[in-house]
Amino acid sequence: MSTNPTNSTENALAVERHGIEYIDEGQRHGDPRNQFSIRFSPVIYLAAIVLGGSAVPMGLGLSGSLTAILLGNLLGAICTAACAVMGPRLGLPQIPMGRSAFGYRGNHLPAALSSLLYLGYFTLGTILGAKSLAELFKLPFVPVMIGVVLASVLIAIFGYNLLHAFGRWVTRVSIVVLVVVSVLLVMHGPGAGAAARLDGTEYWLVWLLEFTIVFSYTMSWAPYASDYSRYLPRDTSRGKIFGYAFAGLFLSTTWMMALGAMLTTLGSQGGVIGAFELALPGPVLVVTLFTLGIAAIPHNSVNLYSGAMASLTWGFPLNRSATVALSGVLGAVLAVLFGGAAFEDAFHAFLFLVAYYVTPWLAIVCADYFWVHRGGRGYPPAAEFGRPDGQLGGIRWPGMAAFLLGILVSVPFMATDLFTGPIGRALNGADLSYFVSFLVAGGVYVLAARRVSGVAGERPAPRATSEHAD
Numbered sequence: 001m002s003t004n005p006t007n008s009t010e011n012a013l014a015v016e017r018h019g020i021e022y023i024d025e026g027q028r029h030g031d032p033r034n035q036f037s038i039r040f041s042p043v044i045y046l047a048a049i050v051l052g053g054s055a056v057p058m059g060l061g062l063s064g065s066l067t068a069i070l071l072g073n074l075l076g077a078i079c080t081a082a083c084a085v086m087g088p089r090l091g092l093p094q095i096p097m098g099r100s101a102f103g104y105r106g107n108h109l110p111a112a113l114s115s116l117l118y119l120g121y122f123t124l125g126t127i128l129g130a131k132s133l134a135e136l137f138k139l140p141f142v143p144v145m146i147g148v149v150l151a152s153v154l155i156a157i158f159g160y161n162l163l164h165a166f167g168r169w170v171t172r173v174s175i176v177v178l179v180v181v182s183v184l185l186v187m188h189g190p191g192a193g194a195a196a197r198l199d200g201t202e203y204w205l206v207w208l209l210e211f212t213i214v215f216s217y218t219m220s221w222a223p224y225a226s227d228y229s230r231y232l233p234r235d236t237s238r239g240k241i242f243g244y245a246f247a248g249l250f251l252s253t254t255w256m257m258a259l260g261a262m263l264t265t266l267g268s269q270g271g272v273i274g275a276f277e278l279a280l281p282g283p284v285l286v287v288t289l290f291t292l293g294i295a296a297i298p299h300n301s302v303n304l305y306s307g308a309m310a311s312l313t314w315g316f317p318l319n320r321s322a323t324v325a326l327s328g329v330l331g332a333v334l335a336v337l338f339g340g341a342a343f344e345d346a347f348h349a350f351l352f353l354v355a356y357y358v359t360p361w362l363a364i365v366c367a368d369y370f371w372v373h374r375g376g377r378g379y380p381p382a383a384e385f386g387r388p389d390g391q392l393g394g395i396r397w398p399g400m401a402a403f404l405l406g407i408l409v410s411v412p413f414m415a416t417d418l419f420t421g422p423i424g425r426a427l428n429g430a431d432l433s434y435f436v437s438f439l440v441a442g443g444v445y446v447l448a449a450r451r452v453s454g455v456a457g458e459r460p461a462p463r464a465t466s467e468h469a470d
């Protein structure tokens with residue numbers, strides 16, 4: 001049934017024709033190793049470095065920061081890798097898969113929240129990437145920013161294959177740069193901030209704070225996951241997809257954040273960039289800042305591409321390329337309007353607030369896939385995912401209720417700069433809401449889906465179904 005031969009190869013210079021619809025078997029291609037680089041490359045820009053050092057000025061020290069980073073990333077990368085496994089099985093991007101649990105219309109809500117998250121991260125990556133490059137080359141911000149936006153839009157329009165190809169190169173180059181930077185940094189040694197200045201409960205509350213920051217960052221890559229695995233052949237080993245996606249995300253986030261923690265112990269007035277200047281000789285510094293600036297481009301392209309997937313899912317009335325281009329323009333305008341330093345912190349707080357929807361969404365989508373539909377078996381035929389009035393039409397209340405309830409119950413636990421609930425305040429800003437909403441949403445969904453008829457897990461899968469979904 002292959003209708004478009006250009007999509008069935010690795011050809012990175014053919015513009016992808018597909019939007020969010022099912023990728024049929026004839027167009028599947030690629031190797032699960034591509035999951036490593038597509039998860040590694042978008043992390044290589046300043047955000048993860050800054051987040052890794054967040055708790056050092058609060059007195060957590062280096063070893064506490066590192067254990068929080070390790071554990072937060074371990075859990076976050078497991079969540080994202082579990083989602084990547086779904087792509088080849090269903091042949092769909094990540095967000096449209098939610099139609100099974102939330103219903104075609106119900107799924108508009110998490111889809112719209114995803115569009116917001118991705119546009120926000122695109123804008124943040126644009127600001128941070130353009131700033132590094134503009135400072136490095138002593139150029140004005142706006143033209144550099146426009147260059148970054150144009151490159152990001154172009155790559156995202158070419159789509160899946162070019163994103164993978166570009167990600168592979170950025171991964172190779174950045175691994176070399178990260179090795180050199182790490183060796184030099186270790187030789188330079190940590191600064192005074194490496195020693196913890198807290199003990200007892202205070203220490204553990206700040207540890208928890210860093211752990212939740214790290215976890216939130218890394219698990220919020222989950223709604224993107226299958227967008228970049230959906231062309232893999234259907235029988236690709238799930239263990240390999242999981243393993244490579246996990247390794248790519250865990251290694252990149254842990255490495256970048258550990259560097260950030262180490263740099264922040266140096267206590268430079270100029271933040272992590274100032275710390276880089278202290279620890280790295282001139283030429284290495286230039287190459288490092290250049291790599292971090294350029295690597296904002298794969299980050300941005302991924303956000304534009306997945307953002308378009310999410311927007312098409314809630315019914316945005318343009319095609320994929322036009323949606324990418326329009327989002328690029330919108331992000332550029334936001335970057336010009338809000339590119340100031342104070343804004344970046346507020347912006348991050350906003351992104352953490354939006355990310356609250358991710359853990360309940362994740363719990364429901366994973367329960368729906370792994371439990372209700374027994375590892376992706378027993379879904380309705382793929383075409384049903386694209387029918388507003390078909391089997392998955394309307395709103396499916398087990399998923400919707402679980403989603404809303406998960407968020408509602410977790411509100412007192414939330415803690416961001418923009419909103420802090422009473423329990424979050426009592427815990428000094430440590431944010432357990434992610435875990436509460438995950439458990440509540442997942443638990444309610446599992447119970448409700450079992451009771452409500454019409455959810456496929458209750459019934460043996462019809463024969464026709466297994467053809468597509470098995």
Ligand SMILES: Nc1ccnc(=O)[nH]1
Binds near residue numbers: 047220
């Ligand atoms: N979870 C994330 C999505 C997009 N960009 C990021 O830096 N992080």
